[in-house]
Amino acid sequence: MKISLLQENLVKGVNLLNRVVANKAQLPVLSNILLLTDNGQLKLSATNLETGMNLWLGGKVEGEGKLTVPAKVFSEVVNSLPPETVVLEKEGEGLKISCERFRSKINGIAAEEFPALPSLRDGKTIKETFHLDREVIEKSLGQVAMAAATDESRPIFTGVKLELGKKKLRLAATDGYRLSIKIVKNLKGPKKQKSIVVPARALMELVRALAVSGTEAKEVVLAATEEERQLIMAYGDVEVVTRILEGEFPDFDKIIPTSHTTSIVLDAEELLQAVRAAAVFAKDSANIVRFKVSDQGLLISANAPQVGENEVELAGKKSGEDAEIAFNSRYLLEMLNVIGGKELKLELSGSLSPGVFKPKEDNGLIHIIMPVRIQA
Structure with missing residues (x-):
């Protein structure tokens, strides 16, 4: 050779x-x-x-x-x-x-x-294939996978659930403290609806492969092996092979709030900058960042007794009641870094109910973060 x-x-x-x-x-x-x-x-x-x-x-x-x-x-x-x-x-x-x-x-x-790895090119072990638009899947996986858990004690939480329908794909990931859901429509999916849970780390390896691959292919091919224990994700001359996770994924539809008492529309980039500034102080105080919504907009604050305190005022279009809530700054930053769009809508239903973040330009994406319980 x-x-x-x-x-x-x-x-x-x-x-x-x-x-x-x-x-x-x-x-x-x-x-x-x-x-x-x-x-x-x-x-x-x-x-x-x-x-x-x-x-x-x-x-x-x-x-x-x-x-x-x-x-x-x-x-x-x-x-x-x-x-x-x-x-x-x-x-x-x-x-x-x-x-x-x-x-x-x-x-x-x-x-x-060396362990044998299945491949689309061997044509022997594949049960069914379906094709997804490369740009859509690259963006969608990045927006969802970061909400998956990294703790292996509950393996099913380390995965992203893919619900494949005839004309749409729904992605969901949660670590128990946050939930990210993305719906992609106008796709050519499998004949029968199919749901699988794939390790988030494997999906992010696919995203990285898409970013550096020199091929001009426009589609990503997904194929489950005959035993449906492994999934092959192929793009051009690269294949990522991963095991399919077993277990019952949480019924996340029950977690999604159906109503809210407060909403505010914010500039996404300004919100990201404000949370970054607050996170400098929050990291020495359990990563707690406080949000206060009023007619004047959104006040973001954080303080740590030994470091100091920080406040940022943001303009926003508020509807409904005034509200106060606290979030983990790390969850906010990870969400804001991938959510995309110029404007972001935040929906609240009190200090103990989850906050719902929706980009105005993408009605298929929802990100939910559980609040941090704090003393008044």
């Missing part, structure tokens, strides 16, 4: 794969990247047993073969090479790397020990 390809393409692929390599691998081979020839291309694969990735790189391929090499060493070597043609050549269970005057050899592990 001998492969010649551009260093910049190899670096881009290896850096993407590094994100799914196991950090604390139970098996040594899980710290490796699999290299093999596949229909005149170099195929690279990595997995941590929850999320995996396949990607294909173009180049000149001579002969067939496969092996695995340590991801960390391989990445450091290829990133240190000049932007010229790199030659990869298998020698026993090792990989020779040459580029201009650079020569390296990395010891590997037999490819047979």
